[in-house]
Amino acid sequence: MDIFSPRLLLMWxxxxxxxxxxxxxxxxxxxxxGKYIDSQCPKEKCRGSEHxxxxxxxxxxxxxxxxxxxxxxxxxxxxxxxxxxSFFTGGLTVACPISAQAVRKYHPFVIxxxxxxxxxxxxxxxxxxxxCPNYWSLLAYRTLLGVAEPSFIxxxxxxxxxxxxxxxxxxWFAFFYVCISLGSAGGFMLGMLFENTDWRWSFRVQAALNxxxxxxxLIRQPAxxxxxxxxxxxxxxxxxxxxxxxxxxxSGHSATETTPVAPQQDLGTAPxxxxxxxxxxxxxxxxxxxxxxxxxxxDIRDLLSNTVYIFVLIAYxxxxxxxxxxxxxxxxxxxxxxxxxxxxxxxxxxxVVSGTLGTVAGGVLLxxxxxGYVSACKICAIGMAFGGGLCTAALWxxxxxxxxxxxxxxxxxxxFCVATLYGPVCAATMWVTPPDLRAQAMGxxxxxxxVFGDVPSPLYAGEIQDAIENWxxxxxxxxxLLGVASIFFWAATYLPPPKHMRTxxxxxxx
Numbered sequence: 001m002d003i004f005s006p007r008l009l010l011m012w013x014x015x016x017x018x019x020x021x022x023x024x025x026x027x028x029x030x031x032x033x034g035k036y037i038d039s040q041c042p043k044e045k046c047r048g049s050e051h052x053x054x055x056x057x058x059x060x061x062x063x064x065x066x067x068x069x070x071x072x073x074x075x076x077x078x079x080x081x082x083x084x085x086s087f088f089t090g091g092l093t094v095a096c097p098i099s100a101q102a103v104r105k106y107h108p109f110v111i112x113x114x115x116x117x118x119x120x121x122x123x124x125x126x127x128x129x130x131x132c133p134n135y136w137s138l139l140a141y142r143t144l145l146g147v148a149e150p151s152f153i154x155x156x157x158x159x160x161x162x163x164x165x166x167x168x169x170x171x172w173f174a175f176f177y178v179c180i181s182l183g184s185a186g187g188f189m190l191g192m193l194f195e196n197t198d199w200r201w202s203f204r205v206q207a208a209l210n211x212x213x214x215x216x217x218l219i220r221q222p223a224x225x226x227x228x229x230x231x232x233x234x235x236x237x238x239x240x241x242x243x244x245x246x247x248x249x250x251s252g253h254s255a256t257e258t259t260p261v262a263p264q265q266d267l268g269t270a271p272x273x274x275x276x277x278x279x280x281x282x283x284x285x286x287x288x289x290x291x292x293x294x295x296x297x298x299d300i301r302d303l304l305s306n307t308v309y310i311f312v313l314i315a316y317x318x319x320x321x322x323x324x325x326x327x328x329x330x331x332x333x334x335x336x337x338x339x340x341x342x343x344x345x346x347x348x349x350x351x352v353v354s355g356t357l358g359t360v361a362g363g364v365l366l367x368x369x370x371x372g373y374v375s376a377c378k379i380c381a382i383g384m385a386f387g388g389g390l391c392t393a394a395l396w397x398x399x400x401x402x403x404x405x406x407x408x409x410x411x412x413x414x415x416f417c418v419a420t421l422y423g424p425v426c427a428a429t430m431w432v433t434p435p436d437l438r439a440q441a442m443g444x445x446x447x448x449x450x451v452f453g454d455v456p457s458p459l460y461a462g463e464i465q466d467a468i469e470n471w472x473x474x475x476x477x478x479x480x481l482l483g484v485a486s487i488f489f490w491a492a493t494y495l496p497p498p499k500h501m502r503t504x505x506x507x508x509x510x
Contacts (some may be wrong), residue, residue, distance in 0.1 A: 025187020091146025100443025115151020127203030174363025181355020324454025358419025388482030390414030
């Protein structure tokens, strides 16, 4: 049995994505990050000097101030707690371009295996008293976790685009990205399990789950998945296509007699069938110049000159900034606004249901209506516009118990709309870049959405909340970015198609 058949490969990638987002959900849960036992406990009491050196040194901040979890054990402000998310994504952004370049030199499965091994070790170290005695050591392990994650983030989407069945390529992207919602919700619930025991156990459990997958990719590296083999295959198909057209031209026949090519039209508005109107093996065939040894600066130059890619990236960054705040601060804010004890469970159910349905709906919709990256951007624009409005409205529902159901209804619908982005935005990122730049496009995209998105946004929200102590105002200051994302997605549909899509040789194959 081939354990790396296309469908099983998708399953392994989905498991990796699931486990990585379980970690993010767990660190954001009230059970792990901590919460007030008494939601009315004033901040001055919790941070007062009379509690810095208690008479009984065995007492923690939880015994004195009403905090639990990491925030209670290390006596942290909201800003300091937000640093846990930002250090993770900071490490991730540094490692993304390195991982993207490494796939050209090493087998992608080796990179994935080493990265996940580091991820497992960092999780285990975070969960042991001896290796994680204070806040600064936890920040160091959070950074190491971030460094390890890009090992598969830059590899999985290009491989899914390469091996997915043509008629359901966007749906495969949706399956991969639905693990973001499932993993985040699973992390909330995992943290809830250890709310009344030791928060470190959540990291130990995650390390045990992640370690076997690291070994799987370290032990097996099929030659057909080597990056140079994939690029060589793309080049061979391009050469065959160009040769066929040249022969037909010389013989005076139309190229369409043996090579069914769509009528000459602008790919930005062509009625393509989803992700697969291009060919049976990749999204689009490219006639490329002779292979040269590419450098990181050459890749960055080509990506920065791709205006459609940049607009999609700006929009995706705005959305990531909002989702970073919602995922990290959502359970804590919900527990305080509505005095809701089971906020981890409530947010977990909301994320799993709305996120799963929204992600799958976005992928299915794009496969059904077709239209290439133009349709993908339109789906994202509409989803961001409705999602931003619904989420903002949910925050201003009267904060009392009877209104809790209305809050979850509005917020669930908003999150559903936002989640429709994941499949289409990944597809758009793939389709507007040439095959040999897709790993680099994903790496650069991941770097940008974190450096300018969910690295600063949890810190910003924590600092604002420390200053104004009003979660409704704090979160409302973030959600308008979804409107900005909608504008940039829609604007991308009116830009000229990327340069590599505008020549006759690169028309889609029906």
